[in-house]
Amino acid sequence: MDCLHTVNAVVPATAPCGTRSSTRSWTSVFGQALAELAAAHPEVVAVSAAMLQPTGLGPMRERFPQRVFDVGIAEQHAVTSAAGQAMGGLHPVVAIYATFVNRAFDQVLLDVALHRLPVTFVLDRAGITGPDGPSHHGMWDLSLLSMVPGLRLAAPREAAQLPALLAEAVAWDEGPTVVRLPKATAGAPIEAVASMDGVDILHRGKGRPLDVLLVPVGPLARAAVEAAGILEREHGIGCTVADPRWVLPVNPALPSLAARHQVVVSIEDGVRTGGVGAALAQQCRDHGITTPVHILGLPRAFIPHGPRDQLLAQAGLDAPGVVQAVRTATANRPAHRLSSLQRHGGAG
Structure with missing residues (x-):
């Protein structure tokens, strides 16, 4: 299923399934950062809903296969299972497309936030996704999640800033955190004055x-x-x-x-x-x-x-x-x- 999630224009006779651009993406920056964070923090686990590769969980699955969970096309279950893991002392990182957090709003609100559980949501494809179209533009998450008590949401301005904000999110243990990232290539840094x-x-x-x-x-x-x-x-x-x-x-x-x-x-x-x-x-x-x-x-x-x-x-x-x-x-x-x-x- 992963193989068919992000197929670009290809020549069927010559392009294998899974062909990707060589340009580094925000998703790949996240994937590497999460794998490194997991190496330093054994309580970190990852959860996704039939989209491990498209959301960047490949590197962590390679290094820590027993700490990555794919629940299938069931975002509600992904969030509820993450809540259970958090109650057990783990820090789950739920990686899904931003548009699909809509399906699991009730679970985010009542299974995670109500209990102030330390679950981090990484929302890929946030904002305009381009060729994915109206069902996949991640344009509803900010409005929906702004209503959730105790939830903190980070939006890195550049891919280079993503690892630091992800680390801050995972370090927060007083409630849910969110890190949203676009479907885009990593650009030049934007330095603060x-x-x-x-x-x-x-x-x-x-x-x-x-x-x-x-x-x-x-x-x-x-x-x-x-x-x-x-x-x-x-x-x-x-x-x-x-x-x-x-x-x-x-x-x-x-x-x-x-x-x-x-x-x-x-x-x-x-x-x-x-x-x-x-x-x-x-x-x-x-x-x-x-x-x-x-x-x-x-x-x-x-x-x-x-x-x-x-x-x-x-x-x-x-x-x-x-x-x-x-x-x-x-x-x-x-x-x-x-x-x-x-x-x-x-x-x-």
């Missing part, structure tokens, strides 16, 4: 007032950093880009950071209804912070097949889309509130 209370600052406008705070989720950080540069160079809008790393629950530092800006724009590759941006907006309201939060995300619709980059662009989640959204969000702000716009002669 500063860090504050667990939030990485990826871009900070120099010599400009704090006009706009961009809060991207995971790999959309690359588009946010690119957009920040364009906004400052071409439109005179000063930007801060903040990567929370752990996006749910909302880091308490973010509302405070939002209060120091005139506009906040959150950017996520999940449905914009009830996701990270909505949680951030709620936190700001709860703290009496009046900075408006504009939420960029996927529409509440079934998204068709297509190249990942193209579909993200259509949803306004690439750098040009973020630039346009920021310009729209700042267009009606009072001039005295956007002093850098005054200095640079308007919004462009």
Whole structure:
């Protein structure tokens, strides 16, 4: 079954089942990181639902075959069995596609979270998956999981950051954790210029007032950093880009950071209804912070097949889309509130 999960375009006469690109993927980075983590932590086990290879569990199965469990096409059972293992003192890592966690929401909520069990969910194919189509876009998880009490969710911005966040997730023993990763190749690192209370600052406008705070989720950080540069160079809008790393629950530092800006724009590759941006907006309201939060995300619709980059662009989640959204969000702000716009002669 694994052999037929991720078949790309092939020439049947020459391409064997399982042929893969030589470019390193996020999934392969996770697989190697988990195998190394398991070597250091004997309590770590892995669980999947008929997708060991596609979710990256191959390296761990090779090294520790007795600690990897395939329950078949039964995500509900995968989560419930992980809960039982956690009650027995193990730390299960449940590796499934992000879209399939929908099937097991009740088990995540009542079998794992209710009992504050240390189970880590690694959600592959999170966000737009591209050619997999509407049934496989992992676009519902952020909204669903944001409702689960005690659950912590990490979204690494780059594949190189994934091992550290996975280790943090496995080290947490007070409840469930989630690490979500896209179906994409590993790109160049995105270095932080500063860090504050667990939030990485990826871009900070120099010599400009704090006009706009961009809060991207995971790999959309690359588009946010690119957009920040364009906004400052071409439109005179000063930007801060903040990567929370752990996006749910909302880091308490973010509302405070939002209060120091005139506009906040959150950017996520999940449905914009009830996701990270909505949680951030709620936190700001709860703290009496009046900075408006504009939420960029996927529409509440079934998204068709297509190249990942193209579909993200259509949803306004690439750098040009973020630039346009920021310009729209700042267009009606009072001039005295956007002093850098005054200095640079308007919004462009």
